[in-house]
Amino acid sequence: MAQDVHCIIGASGQLGTEMALSLKAAGERVVLMDIKSPSHDGILDLPFEQTDVCDLQGLAHRLSKHNVSHVHHFAAALSARGETEPQWAWDLNMRGLLNVLEIAAGVDGLAQVFWPSSIAVFGPGSGAWAAQDGHRLPGTVYGISKNAGEQWCNWYHRHRGVDVRSVRYPGLIGTHAPPGGGTTDYAVEVFDHLNDAEPYTCFLAEDTQLPMMHMDDAVLAITQLMSVPRSALRCTEAYNIQAMSFDPATLFAEIRRHVPNFRYRCAPDFRQDIAAGWPGALEDSMAREDWGWKPTVDLPELVTSMIAARKGQPQLSQPT
Numbered sequence: 257m258a259q260d261v262h263c264i265i266g267a268s269g270q271l272g273t274e275m276a277l278s279l280k281a282a283g284e285r286v287v288l289m290d291i292k293s294p295s296h297d298g299i300l301d302l303p304f305e306q307t308d309v310c311d312l313q314g315l316a317h318r319l320s321k322h323n324v325s326h327v328h329h330f331a332a333a334l335s336a337r338g339e340t341e342p343q344w345a346w347d348l349n350m351r352g353l354l355n356v357l358e359i360a361a362g363v364d365g366l367a368q369v370f371w372p373s374s375i376a377v378f379g380p381g382s383g384a385w386a387a388q389d390g391h392r393l394p395g396t397v398y399g400i401s402k403n404a405g406e407q408w409c410n411w412y413h414r415h416r417g418v419d420v421r422s423v424r425y426p427g428l429i430g431t432h433a434p435p436g437g438g439t440t441d442y443a444v445e446v447f448d449h450l451n452d453a454e455p456y457t458c459f460l461a462e463d464t465q466l467p468m469m470h471m472d473d474a475v476l477a478i479t480q481l482m483s484v485p486r487s488a489l490r491c492t493e494a495y496n497i498q499a500m501s502f503d504p505a506t507l508f509a510e511i512r513r514h515v516p517n518f519r520y521r522c523a524p525d526f527r528q529d530i531a532a533g534w535p536g537a538l539e540d541s542m543a544r545e546d547w548g549w550k551p552t553v554d555l556p557e558l559v560t561s562m563i564a565a566r567k568g569q570p571q572l573s574q575p576t
């Protein structure tokens with residue numbers, strides 16, 4: 257039987273870089289695609305195709321050229337950037353996903369597709385602890401695109417037999433690549449400012465609680481979800497997954513246990529309104545029951561690992 261070939265679309269981004277490192281470490285065959293070249297040293301030796309996911313023919317040609325069987329489609333505009341460039345964000349997020357799903361449903365098809373949804377599908381009515389089928393009234397272009405994307409995944413599974421699987425990610429925190437344009441980015445950005453002379457300026461209010469997750473658990477979720485038989489999965493949209501929830505004040509207090517002189521101030525900007533519409537936590541019993549979801553990293557471990565990894569490293573964060 258031919259070996260699986262994994263393609264990561266959006267391989268130069270935050271989650272794409274982590275997934276590429278993980279698949280490479282597991283000895284899998286991996287092809288990277290992105291509009292911009294990867295920059296992490298650990299994946300520069302993997303085959304890379306400069307690709308615009310909105311170009312259906314070009315994408316189909318490159319996937320076929322590499323005999324790709326599994327696609328991890330991460331290319332997307334995130335919540336804050338999406339509010340400043342709404343038409344571009346909608347086109348990228350929807351056309352990109354529809355192109356991948358069309359190719360997956362085609363004659364040569366794909367064995368599996370992973371596509372990330374987000375806590376952004378929920379809106380102000382979803383409550384502090386959003387249920388799997390909680391009220392979805394997204395308030396951002398990004399959230400609307402993720403909500404519509406979930407429905408397209410459901411449609412392509414039911415009507416075209418595509419094995420596409422998804423989870424609703426919270427804010428993701430890792431060391432190998434920066435996020436770009438998200439509302440939860442402060443929780444990565446702050447680790448580049450621990451020893452600044454000036455206090456770190458956080459763009460959310462200090463009591464804004466949001467769900468968050470270490471990258472190791474984000475990658476673990478993909479590995480676990482993609483490994484179980486399709487028949488085990490009751491959800492054909494996207495699974496809620498929960499790891500930890502905290503507000504900026506709680507994160508910064510934990511940081512101070514390592515860096516006693518760390519100082520901050522909060523100056524909420526337009527991202528505060530986005531965060532205010534999101535739930536503080538997700539109810540994830542279906543993911544736990546169906547595919548054994550269980551996070552492994554808590555807040556103290558997250559802060560310890562981020563500080564250890566950032567020592568002597570170049571800055572990760574990029575301006576929004």
Ligand code: AKB
Nearest residue numbers: 334335374438439440
């Ligand atoms: C964002 O902040 O836009 C993302 C997300 C929660 O999906 N990190």
